[in-house]
Amino acid sequence: MNQYQTVADDDTVLRDGTIKLHGPEAFEGMRRAGKLAAEILDELVPLVEPGVTTGALDDAVRQLTLDGGAMPATLGYRGYAHSCCISINHVVCHGIPSDKTLKEGDIVNIDVTPLLDGWHGDSSRMYLVGDVPLKARRLVDVTYECLMLGIEQARPGNRLGDIGAAIQRHAEAHRYGVVREFCGHGLGRLFHDAPEVIHAARPGTGPELKPGMFFTIEPMINLGKPAVKLLSDGWTAVTRDKSLSAQFEHSIGITEEGCEIFTLSPRGLHKPPYA
Numbered sequence: 211m212n213q214y215q216t217v218a219d220d221d222t223v224l225r226d227g228t229i230k231l232h233g234p235e236a237f238e239g240m241r242r243a244g245k246l247a248a249e250i251l252d253e254l255v256p257l258v259e260p261g262v263t264t265g266a267l268d269d270a271v272r273q274l275t276l277d278g279g280a281m282p283a284t285l286g287y288r289g290y291a292h293s294c295c296i297s298i299n300h301v302v303c304h305g306i307p308s309d310k311t312l313k314e315g316d317i318v319n320i321d322v323t324p325l326l327d328g329w330h331g332d333s334s335r336m337y338l339v340g341d342v343p344l345k346a347r348r349l350v351d352v353t354y355e356c357l358m359l360g361i362e363q364a365r366p367g368n369r370l371g372d373i374g375a376a377i378q379r380h381a382e383a384h385r386y387g388v389v390r391e392f393c394g395h396g397l398g399r400l401f402h403d404a405p406e407v408i409h410a411a412r413p414g415t416g417p418e419l420k421p422g423m424f425f426t427i428e429p430m431i432n433l434g435k436p437a438v439k440l441l442s443d444g445w446t447a448v449t450r451d452k453s454l455s456a457q458f459e460h461s462i463g464i465t466e467e468g469c470e471i472f473t474l475s476p477r478g479l480h481k482p483p484y485a
């Protein structure tokens with residue numbers, strides 16, 4: 211069976227586990243959804259301050275998403291009731307917005323996914339709350355470098371494993387742990403689709419990258435060991451050793467020449483410090 215499928219740019223949503231190869235109209239749809247995701251993350255920069263609740267940030271994400279003509283894809287997704295995920299310090303991913311307040315020294319990931327005209331723009335960035343210790347800032351910097359080194363491998367002819375290999379190599383050179391339990395994913399008309407994009411892999415393994423593939427790269431990197439555990443709320447993933455964890459996420463499309471990053475910040479706010 212062919213694991214790839216060239217899809218028409220109509221509104222058909224195929225949940226058949228094939229890797230979709232999209233055309234120009236789909237690129238245009240992803241460009242708009244990705245740009246909105248990036249604009250929302252840009253708008254959050256001045257709001258991430260000591261004392262703000264993660265619930266207030268979630269309210270802002272919901273409003274910014276609606277103002278952009280989109281819906282937060284997480285709202286109602288598998289029973290999730292919020293407009294984004296906010297993961298603080300040792301929370302690896304899927305932190306649930308609440309009345310918890312941010313405090314000086316926290317490192318925070320905010321992950322947004324506007325669904326605009328049927329297309330998903332999925333992106334996350336780290337934010338620093340006030341003064342953050344050097345060790346934590348280094349983790350954030352290296353995690354951003356991991357994402358970008360992974361993206362550098364995203365071109366036709368390379369394999370998916372080349373992306374994970376580049377990420378793992380860089381993270382482990384800094385003695386950080388690469389989370390295995392959560393992966394990047396195909397997306398487009400679906401929020402989570404084939405292929406699974408693993409962030410620790412052997413070079414030259416996995417499906418070949420072809421023009422028209424859309425997927426996220428979203429490495430979660432721990433200051434300590436890679437192991438995570440799920441809290442009893444069924445969503446929040448934390449590091450087992452309680453070490454800090456960081457993550458950045460972009461949505462990309464493979465082109466003839468390499469790739470297009472759909473979720474680049476229009477204001478150049480790629481990584482902290484944003485001031």
Ligand code: MF3
Pocket residue numbers: 284287288290294295304321322323332426428445459
């Ligand atoms: N945005 C996350 C991702 O990068 C998924 C969040 S699903 C939720 O894939 F339900 F936890 F919000």
Ligand code: CO
Pocket residue numbers: 332394395426428459
């Ligand atoms: Co994602």
Ligand code: CO
Pocket residue numbers: 321322323332333334459
């Ligand atoms: Co995401």
